[in-house]
Amino acid sequence: MTARPANVHQASLLRLLRDLGPQSRVALGDHVELSRSKLAVEIDRLLETGLVVQDGLAASRGGRRSHNVRIAPSLRFLGVDIGATSVDAAVTNAELEVLGHLSEPLDVREGPVAVFERVLALAAKLRESGLAEHFDGAGIGLPGPVRFPEGVPVAPPIMPGWDGFPVREALSQELGCPVLVDNDVNLMALGEQQAGVARSARDFLCVKVGTGIGCGIVVGGAVHRGVTGSAGDIGHIQVDPNGPQCACGNVGCLEAHFGGHALVRDATALAESGRSAELAARLEAAGRLIPQDVAAAAGAGDTAALEMIRAGGTRTGQVIAGLVSFFNPGLVVIGGGLTGLGHTLLASIRTQVYRQSLPLATGNLPIVLGELGQIAGVVGATRLISDHVFSPA
Amino acid sequence: MTARPANVHQASLLRLLRDLGPQSRVALGDHVELSRSKLAVEIDRLLETGLVVQDGLAASRGGRRSHNVRIAPSLRFLGVDIGATSVDAAVTNAELEVLGHLSEPLDVREGPVAVFERVLALAAKLRESGLAEHFDGAGIGLPGPVRFPEGVPVAPPIMPGWDGFPVREALSQELGCPVLVDNDVNLMALGEQQAGVARSARDFLCVKVGTGIGCGIVVGGAVHRGVTGSAGDIGHIQVDPNGPQCACGNVGCLEAHFGGHALVRDATALAESGRSAELAARLEAAGRLIPQDVAAAAGAGDTAALEMIRAGGTRTGQVIAGLVSFFNPGLVVIGGGLTGLGHTLLASIRTQVYRQSLPLATGNLPIVLGELGQIAGVVGATRLISDHVFSPA
Numbered sequence: 001m002t003a004r005p006a007n008v009h010q011a012s013l014l015r016l017l018r019d020l021g022p023q024s025r026v027a028l029g030d031h032v033e034l035s036r037s038k039l040a041v042e043i044d045r046l047l048e049t050g051l052v053v054q055d056g057l058a059a060s061r062g063g064r065r066s067h068n069v070r071i072a073p074s075l076r077f078l079g080v081d082i083g084a085t086s087v088d089a090a091v092t093n094a095e096l097e098v099l100g101h102l103s104e105p106l107d108v109r110e111g112p113v114a115v116f117e118r119v120l121a122l123a124a125k126l127r128e129s130g131l132a133e134h135f136d137g138a139g140i141g142l143p144g145p146v147r148f149p150e151g152v153p154v155a156p157p158i159m160p161g162w163d164g165f166p167v168r169e170a171l172s173q174e175l176g177c178p179v180l181v182d183n184d185v186n187l188m189a190l191g192e193q194q195a196g197v198a199r200s201a202r203d204f205l206c207v208k209v210g211t212g213i214g215c216g217i218v219v220g221g222a223v224h225r226g227v228t229g230s231a232g233d234i235g236h237i238q239v240d241p242n243g244p245q246c247a248c249g250n251v252g253c254l255e256a257h258f259g260g261h262a263l264v265r266d267a268t269a270l271a272e273s274g275r276s277a278e279l280a281a282r283l284e285a286a287g288r289l290i291p292q293d294v295a296a297a298a299g300a301g302d303t304a305a306l307e308m309i310r311a312g313g314t315r316t317g318q319v320i321a322g323l324v325s326f327f328n329p330g331l332v333v334i335g336g337g338l339t340g341l342g343h344t345l346l347a348s349i350r351t352q353v354y355r356q357s358l359p360l361a362t363g364n365l366p367i368v369l370g371e372l373g374q375i376a377g378v379v380g381a382t383r384l385i386s387d388h389v390f391s392p393a
Numbered sequence: 394m395t396a397r398p399a400n401v402h403q404a405s406l407l408r409l410l411r412d413l414g415p416q417s418r419v420a421l422g423d424h425v426e427l428s429r430s431k432l433a434v435e436i437d438r439l440l441e442t443g444l445v446v447q448d449g450l451a452a453s454r455g456g457r458r459s460h461n462v463r464i465a466p467s468l469r470f471l472g473v474d475i476g477a478t479s480v481d482a483a484v485t486n487a488e489l490e491v492l493g494h495l496s497e498p499l500d501v502r503e504g505p506v507a508v509f510e511r512v513l514a515l516a517a518k519l520r521e522s523g524l525a526e527h528f529d530g531a532g533i534g535l536p537g538p539v540r541f542p543e544g545v546p547v548a549p550p551i552m553p554g555w556d557g558f559p560v561r562e563a564l565s566q567e568l569g570c571p572v573l574v575d576n577d578v579n580l581m582a583l584g585e586q587q588a589g590v591a592r593s594a595r596d597f598l599c600v601k602v603g604t605g606i607g608c609g610i611v612v613g614g615a616v617h618r619g620v621t622g623s624a625g626d627i628g629h630i631q632v633d634p635n636g637p638q639c640a641c642g643n644v645g646c647l648e649a650h651f652g653g654h655a656l657v658r659d660a661t662a663l664a665e666s667g668r669s670a671e672l673a674a675r676l677e678a679a680g681r682l683i684p685q686d687v688a689a690a691a692g693a694g695d696t697a698a699l700e701m702i703r704a705g706g707t708r709t710g711q712v713i714a715g716l717v718s719f720f721n722p723g724l725v726v727i728g729g730g731l732t733g734l735g736h737t738l739l740a741s742i743r744t745q746v747y748r749q750s751l752p753l754a755t756g757n758l759p760i761v762l763g764e765l766g767q768i769a770g771v772v773g774a775t776r777l778i779s780d781h782v783f784s785p786a
Contacts, residue, residue: 232721236750237719355643
């Protein structure tokens, strides 16, 4: 068992060392509200637990040079991001630097038992690579709503067989370390906050546009999960009462217009009807289309593909515009697989939000792409579990 | 100057006494994380400041009977709720019981100087009534976005002449007590949380349907105001890209479909075109229509008026449905002047939200009318300023 901090002071020292890297005792004192002697006591106790180690002499700030301390370099966190069609796993040190990252296709509909076998195999592979001997904690992302305290998926629409499965408990037993489970979009938001474009943001939205469309909501620095864990589920907000039928039973939902499934559906229709020569050629060559085909066709100047991306961005922007008026965030981050559609998508989203939200809410509002790409989720997962491990037991 | 608590323990004792009423020392001990001796010290210090007084012997819980303490009964807070077309002012004791309440028509477009004269006259009237000798703090609500820390309205669309006016500073000087200023919808949410239907809610939305439409957002027990103070401004969320022109310059905003102005516009059209005999009669009698005419016509069974209310409720519900999917609240409270339209309005809102939001988000979601009616805002205003006065200086 990894030691845990004994009190909130030790917890905040550990998080500081995680986020700032090695520090002198003096420099740490600038960040905490502790007397010098009390700080020395807490650091000494952390040294005794092995959670923190000495790390050479710090640069002098006048007077006797003080020792640097750093978080134990042997600590390892596992981050797993289970998507609808793929899984990412990464191992980080306690400063949440990614030491190794694996990614594989996966169908989440195979159910928890089959998926966990794959996850455990990935974890074993990361251990066997020599990057980790063990894990001090693991964060797991799932593509659906999660009852966070228990780490259990709740009625996840695209995950048959997962409803109520005790993911946290099962994986904690298998991995032999503390585990937390969250919605993949919340983890993307935490990842961008930890090491990406949202580093200095306290109130922001992180919209993931991939197979589905969801939104991570950060309020005052913390993820807002809602009373049943379904906050941010914006894919089924209605954008057009006369729009297409959605898999959820309603009509005109955002995901019925855009997202991975809708994109493939519309691209196939364009190819088959001859309105896009690029897409038709790709369909004939591969037998089926994937979202990357739309990006490639648009990159080759195919106007039908470009128009499709533009329309999807406008629909997405329409929903985000409402959320911006409602929530008044300081930043909107766009991430997820479909950001591969590139600048056309971002431009359409921006145009719609800036046109339609209140000027007061958009005056200083950046709308930007995420910085971490595919690893946002796994970084967020290790951030989540490290917050837990670095809090009093 | 009213004394202020010296530390967070005293602050939380004062808030407990505000919310629970007179308590024995023993009972107070059940609510705070303080040793018995430390609790006694803090209560004694509060007795010395005069913020708390002895209040007879408490019922015995075994052993020596302990003295009740209560918050000083001489403390007085002023709550002012400035709306687009009216102003409410109330005086409360420190337990936030309304001792007196005045309400007058007022046009906020007259600008801050004229409006403040009226507010100060109301405050004077409340003092002269013998209900208060002085005020220990005042909370002020405005019908527009407010930069909360400074208490300054920011680009409020329906308040010409108010942009950037130092409301907090000016009124604090005139009233000679601490003042906080907030958006009226946030105060309605705080009022319902303090003494109304949201007493036990930590995460809820409070939608005010009046001249305009806005939403108070409470996250983890605290009001979410957004980075520029415009959070909850849902009146300009687009509900129909082909809808009517809105005063804000866009088309199809919620307020272009519903709210006080839209209701009067549509009612007048119904009356003039002969589609509603009830409204036509009222228009002829009074020369103009007000929202109450629509309520009266609907009450008399006028189908055109009923249909108008139903359509407005559906549009409002359409917006709330999206917010419920996004925010996953534990409760939605509907308040404001147009709740006078009665059950038809609430039923239409509910139907739309339950039909259109995700089942996971609506499973246990009550959508209810506010309990405090016209005094929700002033009660929220006194809650706001009492939180401030009952926090360490």
